[in-house]
Amino acid sequence: MSTILLAGFATGVKAQSTATATTTATLITPISVTKDADMNFGQIAASGTSGTVTLGYTNNASVSGGVTSPNGGAGATTASFIVTGASTNGFSISLPTSVVLTDGTTNNLTVSDFTADLGSTSSLVDGTKTIKVGATLTVPANTAAGIYTNTGADVTNGLFVTVNYN
Numbered sequence: 001m002s003t004i005l006l007a008g009f010a011t012g013v014k015a016q017s018t019a020t021a022t023t024t025a026t027l028i029t030p031i032s033v034t035k036d037a038d039m040n041f042g043q044i045a046a047s048g049t050s051g052t053v054t055l056g057y058t059n060n061a062s063v064s065g066g067v068t069s070p071n072g073g074a075g076a077t078t079a080s081f082i083v084t085g086a087s088t089n090g091f092s093i094s095l096p097t098s099v100v101l102t103d104g105t106t107n108n109l110t111v112s113d114f115t116a117d118l119g120s121t122s123s124l125v126d127g128t129k130t131i132k133v134g135a136t137l138t139v140p141a142n143t144a145a146g147i148y149t150n151t152g153a154d155v156t157n158g159l160f161v162t163v164n165y166n
Contacts, residue, residue: 028086029127033163035081036130039111042076044069046143053139057117057132067139079133081161083124090123090166093131100157101137103146111135114159122166133161 041053042061051065061076063069083091095114102108113136118129150157 028089029084031083031085031089031091031163031165033081033083033161035079037077037080039079039133039135039159040075040077041137042069042073043071044139046139046141046145048141050141051139053137055134055137057134066141079159081131081133083129083131083163084127085124085165087127088123088125091129091163092122092166093118094162095133096160099150099159101148101150103144103148107144107146107148109143109148110138111159112138131161133159
């Protein structure tokens with residue numbers, strides 16, 4: 001009888017083992033973007049024919065159609081933004097489809113075809129990256145002279161640049 005009782009204890013014993021894993025969370029610097037320079041198409045002259053002004057990445061404005069640049073594009077500046085974040089992380093950028101400029105009355109101009117010059121890579125270099133943004137301004141025929149801008153009461157119509165980590 002004692003043999004049967006020992007066999008009963010042997011089948012009731014279970015093997016148990018425990019392992020522990022380290023749990024880690026790495027928080028990185030939040031990505032941010034700040035404006036470095038505003039976009040300015042410079043002085044342009046409209047005519048009886050519509051035209052465009054294309055602003056490149058090196059503060060150069062080229063005109064086509066019925067638009068002229070009386071001072072050769074002087075005063076044109078590309079928008080510039082500085083992205084900061086973690087080390088060499090990659091990021092993506094979102095640009096608006098269009099921005100409407102107004103002279104404060106009923107006259108409007110449309111800026112579209114925004115492009116971003118990220119340089120040779122869309123990754124941060126030592127935690128920072130400068131982005132230049134160009135675009136095309138469409139000038140309808142016989143547009144009234146004036147200063148056209150997207151500031152003032154209509155701040156929802158800005159050149160918003162959004163960045164996100166990839």
